[in-house]
Amino acid sequence: MPVVVAFVADNSSILEDSWLNSTAARLAPTSGDFKIIHCELFFPSPVARNIVGLTGASYGIHFNGSVFKNPFNQFSKSELIFKDIPTNHAQDAQMKAWLDDQIGKKFNYLGYASFMSPCSISGRVPGMKKRFYCSQLTMEALNKGEVFGYHDGRPVQMPVSVHPHTLFDAITDISTAISRPVQRKEKLKFKL
Secondary structure: OOEEEEEEEOOOOOOOOOHHHHHHHHOOOOOOOOOEEEEEEEEEEEEEEOOOEEEEEEEEOOOOOEOEEEEEEEEEOOOOEEEEEOOOHHHHHHHHHHHHHHOOOEEOHHHHHHHHOOOOOOOOOOOOOOOEOHHHHHHHHHHHOOOOOEEOOEEOOOOOOOOHHHHHHHOHHHOEEEEOOOOOOOOOOOOO
């Protein structure tokens, strides 16, 4: 069963109009039609895949929040972009174990703000628990699952302090896009 990265684009109808979402879109390293501003890692249930959405366990973090696990999340294919990454049971177990150890850790404000500067901040501050923003958490979990292959017998490790759109682009060669959202006109109140 593949692991899925669920992405939210700046034009998604689940977003509210906010300075945070518009800033994340402006800082995206692309000039394309859409800009990815949020992501979560998702382990779909093999029996709960359907045309409407995907059900399974998701891990993520939102601004002003902490790392969470939602064991019964259902993502809508009309609201998100999904990319499948082929994994085996051992890789899934490694990622889930690491993610479970991160639950409750706080949002990495300094790292998130570093997108506005020429340097990135990892979230590892001496004397404090590790902190994350969404793409940092997701990329580190993917590294733990060794999904980027091997070079000279060692797992390839991708940089973790990246913008969500950078992660979207970074997994293109190892993933399959399984949905593209249908655009809606109304906006819901959801701030990433």
